[in-house]
Every structure is written in structure tokens, then in C-alpha cells.
Amino acid sequence: VSNLRQGAYRSSWFRVARLGRGVFLLSERLDFCPAYETGTVNSYLIVGGKRALLLDTGMGIGDIAAEARRLTPLDVVVVNSHAHWDHIGGNSAFEDIRIHATEAGALEIPVSLPEVAEALVQLERDRTGTAPTAFEPHCISPSRATATLTDGEIIDLGDRTVRVLHTPGHSPGSLALHDERTGFLFTADTVYDGVIWLLGDAAAGEAAVDTSFLRTSIEKLRDLKGRGGQPPTALLPGHETTPLDPGFLDRLARALDQVTEAAARDPNAGEPWSLAGYAGGPLGRKLRVGGLDFLVPLPAPHPPPSSPTAGAGGG
Numbered sequence: 001v002s003n004l005r006q007g008a009y010r011s012s013w014f015r016v017a018r019l020g021r022g023v024f025l026l027s028e029r030l031d032f033c034p035a036y037e038t039g040t041v042n043s044y045l046i047v048g049g050k051r052a053l054l055l056d057t058g059m060g061i062g063d064i065a066a067e068a069r070r071l072t073p074l075d076v077v078v079v080n081s082h083a084h085w086d087h088i089g090g091n092s093a094f095e096d097i098r099i100h101a102t103e104a105g106a107l108e109i110p111v112s113l114p115e116v117a118e119a120l121v122q123l124e125r126d127r128t129g130t131a132p133t134a135f136e137p138h139c140i141s142p143s144r145a146t147a148t149l150t151d152g153e154i155i156d157l158g159d160r161t162v163r164v165l166h167t168p169g170h171s172p173g174s175l176a177l178h179d180e181r182t183g184f185l186f187t188a189d190t191v192y193d194g195v196i197w198l199l200g201d202a203a204a205g206e207a208a209v210d211t212s213f214l215r216t217s218i219e220k221l222r223d224l225k226g227r228g229g230q231p232p233t234a235l236l237p238g239h240e241t242t243p244l245d246p247g248f249l250d251r252l253a254r255a256l257d258q259v260t261e262a263a264a265r266d267p268n269a270g271e272p273w274s275l276a277g278y279a280g281g282p283l284g285r286k287l288r289v290g291g292l293d294f295l296v297p298l299p300a301p302h303p304p305p306s307s308p309t310a311g312a313g314g315g
């Protein structure tokens, strides 16, 4: 039996790009797994004078710790923007891991992703022409937060500081980072130019995203000023194209208002949507608004007819 070895992609998995002034993008593709409707996952390394900060550790397919070591000899502080599997996959190789308190517990739960393993086998077939006959399920190893982060906190990397911003919405403990040296605003999954999930992490039993929280967080990023009153120079998102122009914040805020309105007006608006290959029927609906695709929850089931006073005044 030829297994697809864990680590088969260790040396070539990440696309590394220098974004300037000690900031590196470590990007990995997710397009091989069509279920997620996502092209890339973006992690970032910010190198200071005394230590480096790695914002997210990716999907756990390539060895992100080795990539970071190639880029800097300094100790690496990991900040997880949130605890979804595609941003914590490499955590277990690091000693210093920081996250918002509300998501620290989620790091300790292992995650098994059979659909990712299956898609990796297909990718290996396409790449080498040989077919692995079995595969190890792709798993995210548990890790433990060594510190929790709060809004406004400064992380000192030695001659450069990064400010932590709590931006709930995509998930309750979502964080963004503002690098005061470059004006780069690392938005993680609060702001990216791709299919926007308002379904929560259904597989982990998470509730749908409350768009009012997300809306407030986008506004907070839009109003952000650095030292000297300067607005951010670029947005560096957790998925898809990076960097983005800060003007994207306005476009996203407008589209989010429109999609929230459209979904409230017509609970059946858009197309039924499900994970590719998922047999259990639609998980949500897909709506295109303002040039952006959103995945929104299904309409709530009708209230039971046995309680005549519930919803009084609703007609």
C-alpha cells in the first residue's frame, strides 16, 4: 500500500513572497478542495529586531515552521487570527501561541478533515501520475495557547510594534493586526475578496455569523488610524488576493448591508448551496451582491403552531 505521506509537500507547498520591510506572505492553495470555494489561505511573517510574529499557521499540509526558520533565525511568536482549522494547522510545531481568549479552548480539540485528505490524494495523482491507494486522514493536531490577546494590546517585536484589534464577526474571537511601521492592516477572515461565509463553522457546531458584529468590525477597521493619524496603507487578508486596497473596506461594508437587507426581505433569495460532495442537502444559500458572493443561512424553520401567542403582532 502506498500511502500519501504526511509531509509529502514539505518543501514546495508554500508560495513565499516578500511584501517589503520584513513582512513575508506564506500562501498555500485551497483550490484543490472545491468544497471550500476558496483559492488560497494566507499566513504572514512579520520580522522585528528581536523576534518575529507569524500570523496564522495555515492548514498543516506543508511545514510552516520550517518555512519561518528559512526566513528568520529569530524566535517566532504565533498569533492565531481565529481558531478555524485553516489558520491553526501548523500550531503544534510552535511554543509561543497567542489567540483571543474566546477561542483558546478550540485549539485543544483535534480536527479531522477527510474531504481535505481525499482532495490531496487527487492532487498527488495529478502531480505525479501515480495514484496513492490509501491516504491518512488530514488532521489538525491539538495545540495550547500560551497567552491570550485583548483589543488594543501592543506586541513588541523589537524596533517594531504590532497592535492587536479584536474584530468579532467571522468568529467571536477574530483578531486583526496593525503593523505600525508599514501601515499594513492584517485583516485575516474579517475582510477578504472572495466567497464570504456567513454560515459560521457549521461542522464545529458554530452558529451563523451575526452580520451586525461583522459590520461593526469592518467599520472599526475602516476608521483605524496609525501613529500620526495615518490610515492603513494596505489590507492583508487571510484568503485570496493580497494585498488589497484599503478602499475595499467601503465596498465590503456596502455589500454586507445589501446582503443583510436582501436576506431579511426574502429568506429564500439566492441559490441553495451546499459543500461539494455533501449528501445532506443544502447548508445555506449563495447570494451575489455588489460583485461579492455571500453564503447566508437557510430560512429559519416555521415556529410550531401550538403557541398562538408567540410572534403576536407579526401578522
Ligand SMILES: [Zn+2]
Pocket: 084, 086, 087, 189, 238, 239
Ligand atoms: Zn479562513
